[in-house]
Amino acid sequence: MAKVVLSAFPMIDPETYREVLDEAVDEPVEIEVAQLGSTERLIEAAAGADAVVTDIDTPVTDEALGRLDLRAVVRAAVGVDNVDVGAAAERGVTVTRAPDYCTDEVAIHSVSLLLACLRSLKAYDDHVVDDGWSWEVGRPIRRVSASTVGFVSFGPIARRAAEQIAGFDADLVAYDPFVEADEMAEYGVEKADFDELFDRADHVGVYAPLTDATRGMVDADALARLDESSVVVNVSRGPVVDADALLDALESETIKGAGLDVLAEEPPEDDPLVDRDDTIVTPHAAWYSEAARDDLNRSGAVDVAAVLNGETPDGRVDPDADWL
Template structure:
């Protein structure tokens, strides 16, 4: 078995090799361009892809022995899932390895933005000592938390904030109202979500349906004291529109762990003290990293044994 793994630091080739077994050879290579992937995976049976690995139809045609593209993470928006299916290449991801971590990070961003910790921190470090430096702050209890997508991470966020006395609503056309109600979450349509939400948590995957779903019109509908946090996928939130909304006072604060381009360059959010930005790190803990390698290896072993991997991506879904 020949596997090519991205050189992204989160992927440990030695650990992955141990999980794949003694018959596996794991080669680490740069995989951040189409040409690099074509060259690196030309003779590979398996490609372990990171968040920046482009797997296009062109790449797949150049890698005739490839049988699986195993995404070392959740999102598959850089992988042409349909083209892979047409060429009998299985695509997998690791959907639950960091549910706890991303949920915790989401809550941390929500609270940091709500309590204006970024502004306070900057004020104190530059010689200030003013409780008013944080701007207008509202009490958490009694606010409404709104979810864009209500999957495992959003469900865990709901559990974590249950003791704070917040109400919760969610927009997700693929989750039944009864299922949400069991978590004391009300199912609403997208416009209702925006009209009723004080704290907006974006947890959606990037699909053609969700791309730029949270845009200028959405920010206009939110209350002016709203906090917007995105730990889903970067392309779901229009970052330029978000910066404009912050500047106009249509949104009070924002916390982003994911961006349309990673790393972002020249973002209008960089100079804003009402925006807290983290480097797509919500997934990280040592425990999550170990789980990631175990699951990637299990998916690869299954595919190469002509079995259906436990985390196979359904090509019929509207993946970007």
């Protein structure tokens, strides 16, 4: 009998895993749901398991992998920054993710954050609630069609966002060392190096995965290249943006605002970025729709089934991928 441990995380639906695994795997599969959240809990809960479906809060470390006898680690997300993919490969453990389950949702969310910040919707709403009625509280607002929007990383989500923003007639530039200029051009986007992007962009969306190379890459120097009407949106991972530098830029009013779906610590504890008039913060919810949640669970369950059946899962993470 195979054993699969699922994190007791709201994104993960045991019923979907049971439905798929009962149908797709020949041998009986025991499913356990456990509260993870730490390496120690993972090691305890996944003892004797063939596969574990993990959440964002659980570090899957070399130590954990060495003390378990897993065949697969399924990351219920796009990113795998909490999984030691190299250590898993060395131990013959397949790591999978769901790269496409929420592309539309995150793209739409990022554009929504950009437009809400750019159009000062939070400031206007708060002003009207307080019995105000002045357009000036939203200043400065730049016309979208007269703006340049920059993308830090240009994967599937950023590409979908570019298609949506293109409808507003903004100029588009992107930084991504792994994407060629002609591929960006297919989306009406011009390739730029990192500093050039921040020099040219009026507003910046951050879509980069969290790696050693991207941690803190949007720093004080980058933010200083923007101006007082600029908006920064982050829908990737909180630590890709230097939180202290972003706070300094907001407090000094060298940028207009920020739309954040991710923070350095989640959920936040006394994060000064949260309770500000010039920020809109959502609770790492950009991925969410009912359809996306169903896709996430079905793709994860299909990947588990493939590993248990001795097959290569569709969501397998290549440990030699350039972006890791």
